[in-house]
Amino acid sequence: MIRTKGVKTTQKTITFQVSTRCCNQIIDIPNVTKEQVQLYKKGAHVQVAFPHVKASVREVLISGTCEDCWNKLFGTDCE
Known part of the structure; x- marks a missing residue:
C-alpha cells in the first residue's frame, strides 16, 4: 500500500x-484539492481523482514506482 506522508496546506489547494x-x-503532488484526495482515498481511479497530474506522478500512486525507478526497471523505450 502506498503510504501517504502528509498534506501541506496552501490556500485552496x-x-x-x-x-x-x-x-x-x-x-509531492501539488495543486490538488482536499476533495480530490478524499475521492482518491475512497477508491476513485487515480486518473479520475487527479486528471491534471502527470502520468509519471500518477504511477507512483498506482504502483509505488517513481519515474527514475520505472526507467531503470523497464527502460525508456515504449517499443
Whole structure:
C-alpha cells in the first residue's frame, strides 16, 4: 500500500505527499484539492481523482514506482 506522508496546506489547494516503494523517495503532488484526495482515498481511479497530474506522478500512486525507478526497471523505450 502506498503510504501517504502528509498534506501541506496552501490556500485552496494542498500538496499531497506519497512515498515510493522502489526507493522510499517522497513525491509531492501539488495543486490538488482536499476533495480530490478524499475521492482518491475512497477508491476513485487515480486518473479520475487527479486528471491534471502527470502520468509519471500518477504511477507512483498506482504502483509505488517513481519515474527514475520505472526507467531503470523497464527502460525508456515504449517499443
